[in-house]
Amino acid sequence: MKYVITGATGHLGRQITRQLAQRVAPEEMTLGVHTPSKATEFVQQGMTVLPLDYQDVTSLVASLRQADVAIYVPSKSHDSFSRVSEFENVVTAAEQAQVKHLLVMGFIADQVNNPFDLSAFYGYVPRRLAASTLDYTVVRNALYADPLVPYLPELIARGNVIYPMGDASLSFISLAESAAAFAQLAVTPKLWRQPIYTLTQERSYTMPTLAEVLSAASEAKIGYAPITLPQFAALYNEGNEGHMLASMYAGGAQGLLATVSTDFRQIMGRPAQSLPDFLSATLAK
Amino acid sequence: MKYVITGATGHLGRQITRQLAQRVAPEEMTLGVHTPSKATEFVQQGMTVLPLDYQDVTSLVASLRQADVAIYVPSKSHDSFSRVSEFENVVTAAEQAQVKHLLVMGFIADQVNNPFDLSAFYGYVPRRLAASTLDYTVVRNALYADPLVPYLPELIARGNVIYPMGDASLSFISLAESAAAFAQLAVTPKLWRQPIYTLTQERSYTMPTLAEVLSAASEAKIGYAPITLPQFAALYNEGNEGHMLASMYAGGAQGLLATVSTDFRQIMGRPAQSLPDFLSATLAK
Numbered sequence: 086m087k088y089v090i091t092g093a094t095g096h097l098g099r100q101i102t103r104q105l106a107q108r109v110a111p112e113e114m115t116l117g118v119h120t121p122s123k124a125t126e127f128v129q130q131g132m133t134v135l136p137l138d139y140q141d142v143t144s145l146v147a148s149l150r151q152a153d154v155a156i157y158v159p160s161k162s163h164d165s166f167s168r169v170s171e172f173e174n175v176v177t178a179a180e181q182a183q184v185k186h187l188l189v190m191g192f193i194a195d196q197v198n199n200p201f202d203l204s205a206f207y208g209y210v211p212r213r214l215a216a217s218t219l220d221y222t223v224v225r226n227a228l229y230a231d232p233l234v235p236y237l238p239e240l241i242a243r244g245n246v247i248y249p250m251g252d253a254s255l256s257f258i259s260l261a262e263s264a265a266a267f268a269q270l271a272v273t274p275k276l277w278r279q280p281i282y283t284l285t286q287e288r289s290y291t292m293p294t295l296a297e298v299l300s301a302a303s304e305a306k307i308g309y310a311p312i313t314l315p316q317f318a319a320l321y322n323e324g325n326e327g328h329m330l331a332s333m334y335a336g337g338a339q340g341l342l343a344t345v346s347t348d349f350r351q352i353m354g355r356p357a358q359s360l361p362d363f364l365s366a367t368l369a370k
Numbered sequence: 371m372k373y374v375i376t377g378a379t380g381h382l383g384r385q386i387t388r389q390l391a392q393r394v395a396p397e398e399m400t401l402g403v404h405t406p407s408k409a410t411e412f413v414q415q416g417m418t419v420l421p422l423d424y425q426d427v428t429s430l431v432a433s434l435r436q437a438d439v440a441i442y443v444p445s446k447s448h449d450s451f452s453r454v455s456e457f458e459n460v461v462t463a464a465e466q467a468q469v470k471h472l473l474v475m476g477f478i479a480d481q482v483n484n485p486f487d488l489s490a491f492y493g494y495v496p497r498r499l500a501a502s503t504l505d506y507t508v509v510r511n512a513l514y515a516d517p518l519v520p521y522l523p524e525l526i527a528r529g530n531v532i533y534p535m536g537d538a539s540l541s542f543i544s545l546a547e548s549a550a551a552f553a554q555l556a557v558t559p560k561l562w563r564q565p566i567y568t569l570t571q572e573r574s575y576t577m578p579t580l581a582e583v584l585s586a587a588s589e590a591k592i593g594y595a596p597i598t599l600p601q602f603a604a605l606y607n608e609g610n611e612g613h614m615l616a617s618m619y620a621g622g623a624q625g626l627l628a629t630v631s632t633d634f635r636q637i638m639g640r641p642a643q644s645l646p647d648f649l650s651a652t653l654a655k
Contacts, residue, residue: 165494165497165498165501166454166455166458169451169454169494170451173451195497196497197493197496197497197500197566198496198497198500198565199497199500199501200500200501201501202501203501204497204500204501205494205495205497205498205501206494207497208482208493208494208496208497209450209454209490209491209493209494210490211482211483211493212450212480212481212482212483212484212489212490212492212493213450213490215482215483215484215485215489216450216484216485216486216487216489216490216617280483281482332501
């Protein structure tokens with residue numbers, strides 16, 4: 086089998102690559118990456134690394150050519166149209182390269198009324214795939230749990246979780262768990278009969294409950310004192326992503342980030358690691 | 371009030387314009403059209419006609435400027451990405467022009483698993499609007515009933531409806547009824563609280579039942595003998611739209627064109643004209 090991973094040096098892509106390497110031989114793995122020098126770890130293990138530019142269909146076709154399974158992780162632009170433009174190149178290239186099965190990262194914030202800046206992209210993706218000649222699986226992730234760990238010192242200093250979420254709850258998955266499910270899906274053709282999976286832990290958290298979990302993990306007293314969406318957008322505008330983040334929590338406050346599914350269990354044969362277990366395991370490292 | 375209609379000389383746009391003219395003064399109406407010479411009928415009635423190019427944000431802003439209500443009917447490209455590109459220009463322009471309420475044409479074939487070539491566009495639209503600063507209403511039409519009328523002689527010659535629909539059913543609305551609902555929505559701000567309406571007659575038709583309705587309307591014997599999707603695509607490839615049409619019926623065969631709603635009744639205070647009534651009224655003309 087030939088496996089191709091695009092964006093293999095990104096946050097999720099790197100973890101998917103590592104997880105897949107636990108299941109298949111490195112000679113079966115091709116990585117399409119923007120900056121090959123960031124992929125030294127993988128070259129040393131015997132994987133093929135090819136330069137890939139999502140804006141250049143030729144380089145995409147070269148990376149994806151005759152993949153049995155290709156895994157596409159979108160690049161990090163902050164608006165739907167940029168991502169749709171990139172995705173059109175990926176679909177065109179995957180069809181040209183005769184990819185047998187395409188795995189695509191999705192996100193739970195894709196509902197028809199979701200004000201999240203990228204909801205239109207995540208709504209576009211599965212429909213575009215349904216209209217393509219491709220065999221595909223969309224893997225919708227819940228919110229990543231991982232950023233909570235480096236965020237803990239700030240939360241402890243503030244004494245509060247400040248997400249503008251009202252009474253609504255958030256659903257999480259860790260990058261490692263998501264990556265494990267991607268890798269498991271890649272090597273398990275019988276799971277390809279279901280076109281969309283949703284990866285979440287088995288419960289979601291209201292902000293007071295999240296604050297309790299973070300208090301227990303950090304052994305500090307953390308409460309819940311939401312700020313407003315504009316305050317949130319201004320506070321976390323690093324890399325100009327304040328608006329996108331605020332729009333995500335605007336959808337969250339409407340209950341649109343609360344989705345919980347047992348699909349992870351269906352793929353992996355076990356439930357996803359709970360948030361308290363993830364936090365204590367990560368903080369112990 | 372200032373009303374702006376884009377694409378006002380197209381099939382639907384022209385009928386919306388006429389319906390709106392029955393409800394408001396022509397001085398309140400501005401039409402943004404690709405070919406102003408096609409809008410003579412409306413200039414003579416006292417409406418303002420402006421040149422509009424969907425690819426040119428400046429011309430869009432000029433047409434949409436400070437509209438109380440703007441009605442956007444997409445142009446007829448056959449792939450989702452072209453339409454998304456156009457729609458991005460419309461959203462950008464509507465925000466710049468400070469449009470107070472935007473009415474947008476949608477379509478029932480927008481489900482997440484719909485193989486219709488334009489389903490990705492119709493999935494993108496409401497989500498993109500939800501992420502915009504605009505106040506909006508999406509009006510999802512069922513299949514237009516109107517093309518059945520000029521199609522009747524061919525169906526009579528064939529002796530059969532040949533849509534590749536299996537046992538699934540189709541839902542219809544006439545252009546005139548859709549246009550009336552658009553116009554009514556435009557002049558009724560209290561209806562803007564619901565972001566999405568679905569315009570259909572009050573029942574859908576399996577192909578054997580559709581054949582019976584067409585037999586009764588034409589006083590000829592019409593049965594149902596479906597051809598295959600590739601045959602259908604090849605047969606109706608005029609204007610290179612065979613693939614798009616076949617993909618629509620591929621979704622239809624999955625039951626994805628069967629949606630029935632009472633939204634028309636909610637907007638108009640009466641049910642939509644039934645298909646038999648539409649056919650007999652149109653054939654009597």
